[in-house]
Amino acid sequence: MELSQAVIDSLSIVGDSAHVPNKCYQRLLDAAFDGVVDSEQRNRISGDEAFGGVDKAALKEAYAGLVSCIIEATKHDTEAASLEAVLEDCKFTADRIKAFISSYQERKQILQILLGNVGVTPPHIVDVDWRLDYYIKNNHLEKVNQAVYLISLKTEVPGKPGIQDVQFSCTQEQLQDFVGKLKDATKCLEKISASQ
Amino acid sequence: MEEVDHIIIHSLRVIGCDIEEDVTNLKQFSTELIVSAVIRCLKVINSDVDLPNSLPGGMSAKFRIGTSMAAHIQELGYRGEIGYQTFLYSNEQEIRRVLMFLVDKLPKETAEAVEEVLGASVLLQRTIASTLAQQLNSVWTPPYLKQNSITWRGSPPHWQREGASSLCKFHASHLHIPQGMTDLKRKLPKALRSYYSQSLPYVTNQTVHHNDTSSSVIEKMASEITAQQEWENEWNQAGLASRLSEQEYREKKKNKIRKRVMDQLRQDVQRSGDFAASRKAQDLQQMIDSISSRAGSSTKTKGSRFTHTEQLIFAKDEEKTMSQMGGESEVGQGHSEEEIQNQRDAEVEGLREEVSGLVSRLEQMDLEMRKFTASIQQMEEVVSTQGSTNAEKEEAYTVKKRTLDLLPDAENNIAKLQSVVDGSAQRLVTLANQWEKHRAPLIDQYRELKDLSSKKESEGEKKLEEIKAFRVRMKEVADDARHKDEHLKQLVAEYERMTKDVNRSAYTQRIMEIVSNIKKQKDGINTVLIDTRAVQKEINQLTGKLDRTFTVTDELIFRNAKKDEAAKKAYRHLAALHESCELLISTVEETGVIMREIRELEDQIENESKNKVLSNLEKITSDYQQMKKENTALMAKMKQRS
Secondary structure, eight states: OOOOHHHHHHHHHHHOTTTSOHHHHHHHHHHHHHHHHOGGGTTHHHHOGGGTTSOHHHHHHHHHHHHHHHHHHHHTTOOHHHHHHHHHHTTOOHHHHHHHHHHHHHHHHHHHHHHHTBSOOOOEEEEEEEEEEEEOOOSSOSOOOEEEEEEEEEEEOTTSOSOEEEEEEEOHHHHHHHHHHHHHHHHHHHHHHHOO | OHHHHHHHHHHHHHTTOOOOTTOOSGGGOOHHHHHHHHHHHHHHHOTTOOOOSSOOSSHHHHHHHHHHHHHHHHHTTOOSOOOHHHHHTOOHHHHHHHHHHHHHHSOOHHHHHHHSOOOHHHHHHHHHHHHHHHHHHSOOOOGGGSBTTEEEETTTTEEEEOSSTTOBOOOOOOOOOOOOTTOTTOOOOHHHHHIIIIIOOOGGGSSSSTTHHHHHHHHHHHHHHHHHHHHHHHIIIIIHHHTOOHHHHHHHHHHHHHHHHHHHHHHHHHHHHHHHHHHHHHHHHHHHHHHHHHHHHHHSSOOOHHHHHHHHHHHHHHHHHHHHHHHHHHHHOOOOHHHHHHHHHHHHHHHHHHHHHHHHHHHHHHHHHHHHHHHHHHHHHHHHHHHHHHHHHHHHHHHHHHHHHHGGGHHHHHHHHHHHHHHHHHHHHHHHHHHHHHHHHHHHHHHHHHHHHHHHHHHHHHHHHHHHHHHHHHHHHHHHHHHHHHHHHHHHHHHHHHTTOHHHHHHHHHHHHHHHHHHHHHHHHHHHHHHHHHHHHHHHHHHHHHHHHHHHHHHHHHHHHHHOHHHHHHHHHHHHHHHHHHHHHHHHHHHHHHHHHHHHHHHHHHHHHHTTHHHHHHHHHHHHHHHHHHHHHHHHHHHHHO
16 A cells, blocks of 8 residues: 555544544544545534544644545555555554554445445346237237237436336247256356365 | 275265265275276376276176276276276275276376465455355245345354445545645634634535445545655656755656646647638638639629629719710820820830839849948948057057156156056065965865765765665565465465365374384384394304313213223213103204294285185185076077077
8 A cells, every 4th residue: 555645644634643633533533534434424524523622623633634545545455454555654643553453354344345345237137027928910920829928127327317118029049048047147157166 | 004094085075976974994995885986096197097996797898898897997007906806806905006007197286276376366266155155045036125235144154245236336436535634833824714614524424425425435535545656757767866855856847748738728728829820811711712712703703693783884884984985086186096095005115114114223223222321331341440550649649748758757667667566576476475365275174075075975875875775675575475374375275275184194093103103113012123133143152152061071980981981871861861862852843943933824815715716716706606597698688689
């Protein structure tokens, strides 16, 4: 993990008990982690009265440093040991490092999911509804007698709320082909997962 | 042998043989198991081997498989005796030898791959694989059970994302972060400070959507880091050589860039101005062209109605005036048209001549003017030279006048002049001396200073080079450290994965134990050997002693026997005693040999009994019977066919 000088400077403010008193430290940590993770708490720190005696400008800088450090550490999947070294360079005391690392470990998965959410993807199939219709005849033909499957794939599309339907109809052979393709895809995944 | 069996069974299991858990040594191997294990081994060693995985039912097929297996193994370089009987009528030791050979021949790629240091990509792939495996193993859950498609499950339970509803695109916006707020040395404008402390929102609240916070932070971070690296590179390469302080260098660079931008802009402005001007000129030209072309077209028959009407009107007018004029001239003068024409021509000629005369005169005047200005310049030059000669002459005149004035009292005056000249010469000399006096130390000082400065310069250069070298080394060391860190990480991951493989350590432990056992046994053998040697020595000594005492007593008694009858008897007894003793010893030795033979025979019997001769024989006979039956069946079929 590599941090820019500006972030290191702002982290040093967090590590300095003259600027961030011990009683505020945990509050600041929680606020930073929750501010990154939870959209409802993104501005929680500004309403917090625990920081009454702290210089707001310095607090903003410290907060920004913490947030940057958290996101960067998550991005690189940093181990606790190397994180410790970085924080030590920023003059954190042992207690503060411990508190930071425990908070980090606790929320690491969520943070990683949060970062993993950044990206593009085709619609994601989550469910399927189907119906089998029997097509007996039409105005041209007296006898058709074919099975028609009506498939409705339920997909999740990023950026759209709820579930989107993808509907199509197909004959039995087409459906078999489709199922074969899906099975191939599953097998592919299984192969990858078995190749460790 | 148990250890060997364990190792063999373990490696057979590794390559995928189906060996039951309670099988612990080769004795328990059935014929089918042996055949399948050997075939599996052969297939792993050489993928071209085409043999069925299990033993077929027919006796002749069994025989064929056995021979082809033996042939394959001999191809691999096995040196012992081997044939179909080795597998079908198995003997523990032979099978062990064959299996040991095969296990030894198994490809060791897998082991080597483990020893290789794995790259980061392999590790990444592994994590991907394990995560995928985990997610494949979890059961399907309907989407409405997930909040933003994030679930908490698995064993041990953890957060994971299933589905795509929470994805968002990478969209970074600019973040504003105050810097150096605790640095007392930095001066900030008051307004900015109050903006920072009062109005600026916190980082997580600056973007429009909360989703963009992380991407914005990532981008800001990346850009800062790259800028830092760029700057460092530049500073190392160009900055240090310029010998400016960091700020000065930045200032210089800023100016340079500004100048370049300005130049560029100026050039562009000029170019665009030129372009516009040329465009304008072109436009004008075009306009003129178009007008003229229109005019041209209007002279032709083609034209708009307007031009036609215009033409018509003007033409009428012209005709009118012409006719009027024609009428007047006809009325006023009786001259013919030709005369008028001639008169006019003559007039034109005259005017033309006048004009050309005027022009030539003008040219003449011009030439004269030029001549005059040139002569004026010449004259001025002459005047100035005359002036200077005049001044010289005046000076000469004054000097001569003064000398003439001085002439009447010549001697006195000469003396005076001489003294003046001498005085001035002396003064010059003293001045020169003084100058020399002042000059020498100054020159020395100058040289010293010059030396000093050049030394300083070279020192500075040296230091610069040192600094450069240090920087390079610093970078190298940092890179090295980073590499080593990565290496360490990989190795740690590798190690964590390795711990599953307990067998290895168990094997080494066992090998160590075996080695120590062998050492102990060797020690025991050595002590026994030493003992036997000591005993042999003692025996030799005793036989020697016996021989000597016997000869001595023999001689003594023999000498006495000639005289004494009792001694004769005693001598005879002695001889008998000696003989029977020798006999006794030889019998003892013989019994020893026989005992040894018995032991050997017993060993052989044990070996033979291990070879399962009886059961194998029974098997062979039964197989023989079966073969016979098969043959007769085949014969019967043949007969039926025929």
